[in-house]
Amino acid sequence: RDARFSELTDDHVKYFKELLGSGAAVLDAFTNEAAVEDMEPFNCDWMKKYRGHCRLVLKPGSTEEVSKVLKYCNDNMLAVVPQGGNTGLVGGSVPVFDEIVINMSRMSQIRSFDDVSGVLTADAGAVLEVVDNYLAEKGYIFPLDLAAKGSCHIGGNVATNAGGLRLLRYGSLHGNVLGIEAVLPDGTVVDDLFKLRKNNTGYDIKQLFIGAEGTIGIITGISIHCPQRSQAVNVAFFGLESYEKVQQAFREAKGQLSEILSAFELMDDSSQVLVKKITKNKFPLENQYPFYCLIETSGSNAEHDTEKLEAFLEDVMGKEIVSDGVVAQDETQTKSLWGWREGISESSGAFGGVYKYDVSIPLKSLYQLVEDVKVKIQEAGLMGETDEFPVVDVVGYGHMGDSNLHLNVCVRRYDKAVEKILEPYVFEWIKEHEGSISAEHGLGLAKKKFIGYSRSDNMIGLMKQIKNLYDPNGIMNPYKYI
Numbered sequence: 150r151d152a153r154f155s156e157l158t159d160d161h162v163k164y165f166k167e168l169l170g171s172g173a174a175v176l177d178a179f180t181n182e183a184a185v186e187d188m189e190p191f192n193c194d195w196m197k198k199y200r201g202h203c204r205l206v207l208k209p210g211s212t213e214e215v216s217k218v219l220k221y222c223n224d225n226m227l228a229v230v231p232q233g234g235n236t237g238l239v240g241g242s243v244p245v246f247d248e249i250v251i252n253m254s255r256m257s258q259i260r261s262f263d264d265v266s267g268v269l270t271a272d273a274g275a276v277l278e279v280v281d282n283y284l285a286e287k288g289y290i291f292p293l294d295l296a297a298k299g300s301c302h303i304g305g306n307v308a309t310n311a312g313g314l315r316l317l318r319y320g321s322l323h324g325n326v327l328g329i330e331a332v333l334p335d336g337t338v339v340d341d342l343f344k345l346r347k348n349n350t351g352y353d354i355k356q357l358f359i360g361a362e363g364t365i366g367i368i369t370g371i372s373i374h375c376p377q378r379s380q381a382v383n384v385a386f387f388g389l390e391s392y393e394k395v396q397q398a399f400r401e402a403k404g405q406l407s408e409i410l411s412a413f414e415l416m417d418d419s420s421q422v423l424v425k426k427i428t429k430n431k432f433p434l435e436n437q438y439p440f441y442c443l444i445e446t447s448g449s450n451a452e453h454d455t456e457k458l459e460a461f462l463e464d465v466m467g468k469e470i471v472s473d474g475v476v477a478q479d480e481t482q483t484k485s486l487w488g489w490r491e492g493i494s495e496s497s498g499a500f501g502g503v504y505k506y507d508v509s510i511p512l513k514s515l516y517q518l519v520e521d522v523k524v525k526i527q528e529a530g531l532m533g534e535t536d537e538f539p540v541v542d543v544v545g546y547g548h549m550g551d552s553n554l555h556l557n558v559c560v561r562r563y564d565k566a567v568e569k570i571l572e573p574y575v576f577e578w579i580k581e582h583e584g585s586i587s588a589e590h591g592l593g594l595a596k597k598k599f600i601g602y603s604r605s606d607n608m609i610g611l612m613k614q615i616k617n618l619y620d621p622n623g624i625m626n627p628y629k630y631i
């Protein structure tokens with residue numbers, strides 16, 4: 150614990166209760182011992198891998214309240230952790246020691262929507278799925294989708310610069326977010342909720358908050374450009390004999406499906422065996438293959454899209470790029486095919502634990518990392534079917550269309566011997582292949598130590614300047630990021 154930070158006192162808690170009210174906006178286990186158990190969901194991350202010891206959770210209901218809370222914390226040297234839906238995968242959303250959690254769930258209103266431009270403005274604490282359902286009724290779609298949509302907040306998505314399943318089609322949040330409202334630790338409101346696409350008037354400061362993981366301020370609202378929701382959505386699921394063939398299929402999909410291609414996801418066989426074991430669902434293909442890919446198309450004309458997809462299927466099967474495939478016939482089947490991809494993340498942790506690596510690698514060597522890691526773990530005698538082995542399996546999957554691999558090492562228990570094999574080996578491997586050690590999940594606590602594998606000393610120095618400028622007391626999400 151950094152001794153520069155103050156310990157919580159009764160006076161601090163009294164101030165927050167006076168400001169926010171003593172109801173649901175303040176969860177206090179500091180003066181009320183009986184509330185300790187209620188702290189668990191705020192202290193523990195989604196993977197149950199990181200656990201803090203916070204005794205106070207604050208849920209401000211307005212930007213003004215966030216401003217007052219932060220100013221008080223800054224003046225009193227109280228460290229804080231901004232928290233959205235707590236679905237982050239790098240330990241960034243929970244305290245390390247006794248930092249106060251500032252949870253954004255009470256700020257969940259949609260502020261405005263322009264039916265012509267598709268620009269939505271909403272509170273940071275709105276749940277992604279709720280926002281997307283609202284947009285669906287208007288014929289629009291949120292330009293980000295991910296398996297945690299039922300819990301994650303749009304503010305959390307922006308704070309992590311989440312990538313997700315359709316970045317290939319809609320691009321990154323750095324392009325789609327048009328404006329941000331945020332609060333700095335000294336209480337200053339960054340009032341940049343711009344709603345138009347073009348704005349070349351000076352530095353684009355909002356970009357600093359996108360992917361800052363709560364280290365320079367708290368995002369309270371965003372405006373974002375939302376695309377038209379496609380009338381016709383098709384999903385196909387393919388089995389392929391080699392990674393070489395997956396690359397060929399991707400090349401063909403881009404060429405033949407071009408403007409209607411909206412996702413190209415990769416899954417290896419181990420990942421699908423895992424989902425089968427956990428969900429007990431019936432696998433969509435008759436046989437097993439070393440690789441699978443899920444292709445989604447989204448367009449405005451069902452007849453045209455189906456024709457294109459059928460021609461594509463015929464072509465890739467004729468050329469023996471794809472060995473077998475199935476196309477969803479209705480919405481239920483579409484959901485069920487997506488389930489084989491979206492279900493991997495959760496299934497991979499079901500045996501006791503999982504080491505997750507979310508990395509960018511040039512496509513030609515993307516899957517090589519999974520094979521190399523598997524060999525190293527096998528050679529160390531750490532992987533097997535019975536309890537004496539810590540490792541259950543090594544699985545690879547991800548957003549192939551964005552050169553983003555998810556390497557999950559599924560374990561029965563967290564084990565130093567496994568960690569020793571994985572780190573820094575994985576990071577050295579990534580550096581050698583000119584990739585990124587964090588493609589979309591961010592740095593948090595998990596990757597903080599390893600930032601040097603993907604960023605030069607000069608770049609880290611510049612980042613520290615930004616951090617010190619906006620958060621000179623270092624109270625925002627300490628011990629993480631840089």
Ligand code: FAD
Pocket residue numbers: 195230231232233234235236237238241242253273274294295296297300301302303304305306307308309310311312313314362363364366367368369494495589590593626
């Ligand atoms: P939290 O987990 O609460 O917080 C994440 C970070 O942002 C923390 O550092 C926190 O301090 C900060 N933060 C949160 N809210 C704010 C705010 N209002 N202002 C400032 N800082 C804030 N990520 C991807 O990129 N692509 C995926 O496909 C993907 N799929 C996922 C699937 C599953 C099943 C799960 C569990 C996670 C997945 N993620 C994915 C991880 C992803 O980062 C989160 O799901 C999501 O973006 C985080 O939102 P959240 O509201 O839960 O944020």
Ligand code: 2HG
Pocket residue numbers: 238296313490491493494495505506507547548555556557
């Ligand atoms: C996904 O793409 C998420 O499913 C989660 O980014 C990946 O759990 C993971 O490693």
Ligand code: ZN
Pocket residue numbers: 313547548555589
């Ligand atoms: Zn992902």
